[in-house]
Amino acid sequence: MRRQPTGEMEPKNYMNFSELGLSQKVLSAVEAAGYTTPTPIQAQAIPEVLKRRDVLGIAQTGTGKTAAFTLPMITMLEQGRARARMPRTLILEPTRELAAQVEESFVKYGKNHKLSMALLIGGVSFDDQDAKLMRGVDVLIATPGRLLDHFERGRLLLTGVELLVIDEADRMLDMGFIPDIERICKLVPFTRQTLFFSATMPPEIQRLTETFLSSPARIEVAKPASTAANVAQRLVATGSKDFEKRDVLRNLIRSAGHIQNGIIFCNRKRDVATLHKSLVKHGFNAAALHGDMDQRARMQALESFRNGETTLLVASDVAARGLDIPAVSHVFNFDVPFHAEDYVHRIGRTGRAGRSGEAFTLVSRLDKKSLEAIKKLIGQNIEWVGSETSPVELESRNTEVTEPREPREPREGKRRGRRGGRGRRPEKQASAPERTESAPKSRNPEHKPHNPEPKAAPKPQNGISSDASQLPAFLLRPVAGRRTEPAG
Numbered sequence: 001m002r003r004q005p006t007g008e009m010e011p012k013n014y015m016n017f018s019e020l021g022l023s024q025k026v027l028s029a030v031e032a033a034g035y036t037t038p039t040p041i042q043a044q045a046i047p048e049v050l051k052r053r054d055v056l057g058i059a060q061t062g063t064g065k066t067a068a069f070t071l072p073m074i075t076m077l078e079q080g081r082a083r084a085r086m087p088r089t090l091i092l093e094p095t096r097e098l099a100a101q102v103e104e105s106f107v108k109y110g111k112n113h114k115l116s117m118a119l120l121i122g123g124v125s126f127d128d129q130d131a132k133l134m135r136g137v138d139v140l141i142a143t144p145g146r147l148l149d150h151f152e153r154g155r156l157l158l159t160g161v162e163l164l165v166i167d168e169a170d171r172m173l174d175m176g177f178i179p180d181i182e183r184i185c186k187l188v189p190f191t192r193q194t195l196f197f198s199a200t201m202p203p204e205i206q207r208l209t210e211t212f213l214s215s216p217a218r219i220e221v222a223k224p225a226s227t228a229a230n231v232a233q234r235l236v237a238t239g240s241k242d243f244e245k246r247d248v249l250r251n252l253i254r255s256a257g258h259i260q261n262g263i264i265f266c267n268r269k270r271d272v273a274t275l276h277k278s279l280v281k282h283g284f285n286a287a288a289l290h291g292d293m294d295q296r297a298r299m300q301a302l303e304s305f306r307n308g309e310t311t312l313l314v315a316s317d318v319a320a321r322g323l324d325i326p327a328v329s330h331v332f333n334f335d336v337p338f339h340a341e342d343y344v345h346r347i348g349r350t351g352r353a354g355r356s357g358e359a360f361t362l363v364s365r366l367d368k369k370s371l372e373a374i375k376k377l378i379g380q381n382i383e384w385v386g387s388e389t390s391p392v393e394l395e396s397r398n399t400e401v402t403e404p405r406e407p408r409e410p411r412e413g414k415r416r417g418r419r420g421g422r423g424r425r426p427e428k429q430a431s432a433p434e435r436t437e438s439a440p441k442s443r444n445p446e447h448k449p450h451n452p453e454p455k456a457a458p459k460p461q462n463g464i465s466s467d468a469s470q471l472p473a474f475l476l477r478p479v480a481g482r483r484t485e486p487a488g
Contacts, residue, residue: 020046023075025112030071033108039064040221046072049195054216056209057197060228060348063221066324069165069195070105076163077115077138085133086160087118087140090188092147092181094171095318096121096295097302099141102167106139115139120146123295130155144172144180151187161188169198169205170341174317178204185212199348200341227344227378231351232358235371235384240364242271246278248362249334252385253284253312256358261305262330264314265346267338275334276314286312317342326352333361336370340377360385 017030017038038046041059048055049072059065073089082088093099099121106117118132120142126149133140133156140147150156164185166172172181185194194213198205209216227233238248253259266272269290276288287301287310304310306325317337328350337343343361350357361382363371375381 021050022071023078026071026075026109029109029111041065041219042068044219048217050075052193054193054213055195056213056216056218058201058220060199065197066102066105070109073163074110074113078113082116082136082138083160084136085155086157087137088160089139089163090161091141091165091167092144093141094168094175094177096123096143097323098168099143101324102141120150122146144177144184147184148180158187159189161192163193164188165195167197169196170200170202173202173204174339199345227347228351230356231347233347233382234360235382236360236362238362238364240366245334245362246275249332250282252360260327260329261311262332263328263349264312264332264334266314266316267335269316272314272316279312284312285310286314289313289315291316291318325349329357331359336361336363336367340373343374
């Protein structure tokens with residue numbers, strides 16, 4: 001196949017999986033799963049992986065990236081055997097849900113093989129995972145944090161890794177896993193084969209590929225950060241208060257009567273719990289999914305949504321990347337995402353496998369900057385719900401809300417100075433000298449103060465008044481151990 005000088009793959013149309021070079025056992029499993037035609041990312045990536053080339057794959061979510069590396073890996077693992085604590089292949093995923101989903105893919109497509117696998121994720125006992133590693137595994141699927149925990153405990157060796165897969169790399173960047181990824185890449189052999197998949201290519205990810213990939217085959221089936229054409233995107237104007245947004249969301253769900261199921265995304269975990277309780281209170285069939293839930297509760301919520309027991313899934317961005325739920329009809333963004341790239345991944349949960357989908361985003365007056373970043377990233381305008389609502393009208397509403405108030409007139413009887421301060425009060429200032437001329441009160445209740453006729457005060461000496469009546473009472477007390485000498 002002729003390659004372009006830039007390293008990008010020249011597109012080639014494959015009619016079925018039998019032309020990609022997969023083994024007969026893998027083809028039988030693919031056929032049993034009901035698939036006959038590969039997606040563009042699968043058609044271009046699988047032959048290059050079988051040639052043991054490094055691959056840089058850029059594609060939208062829902063395009064079959066998982067099978068693009070799962071199928072050739074199973075073919076390559078038909079020969080050879082694993083050794084204790086030394087996995088042959090390593091797949092890194094950003095979340096537990098994605099790691100468990102990849103494990104399901106290996107079970108489905110590798111049913112004709114006797115491959116040993118281990119899943120290293122949080123929320124599961126270390127002892128059970130150590131037992132699998134001791135028996136030796138062909139495929140190790142892990143999140144970066146738990147993988148390094150096993151390595152630092154001395155229970156895992158990475159010197160036998162022949163193939164390394166870094167999936168959802170841009171999500172790894174958002175979650176702060178890039179330092180862990182760099183460390184893991186230095187622990188595996190330099191001669192390994194590396195497969196790198198991402199939906200977007202920010203500068204940090206580009207630097208990572210240039211460092212750890214060797215002359216990769218760049219496969220780009222769609223421009224980075226593009227949205228699927230079969231997903232109808234809409235914007236919904238709402239107030240900035242949470243209770244206003246919840247009310248708008250409930251009305252939006254009720255008005256769309258053809259909702260099969262839907263995912264509602266929030267930016268914060270606490271908002272996920274609050275919104276879930278509100279929806280259940282108002283009679284909606286909803287479940288919650290966020291990172292603070294234990295692994296069993298997360299898997300139960302995800303499974304109930306997949307099998308149709310739950311209609312609405314309120315989730316944080318932990319569910320926005322790579323989860324394979326083909327029949328999602330609607331996506332609701334309760335919050336405009338902080339990062340514009342997350343918008344692409346969120347709405348990518350609907351419209352999968354050629355189906356059509358709808359995505360609604362609630363926008364308040366505080367979301368103008370984030371909304372402009374999303375439009376700039378995807379390179380297209382998004383339609384507003386309702387003919388009476390438009391960005392111009394929304395902006396005018398915002399101006400009316402944020403218009404400054406007129407300054408209040410000062411109250412009568414309280415004068416203000418030229419510089420804005422209150423005027424002086426001569427009454428209190430005039431009465432101040434009278435307070436200093438009054439005689440000090442005695443502490444003895446029987447003592448009656450003697451008030452002689454006022455006389456001219458003698459001239460003070462050395463700046464000290466000689467009139468004892470002018471002094472406070474505590475200065476007239478004798479001080480023990482101190483002699484007083486006559487003045488002069």
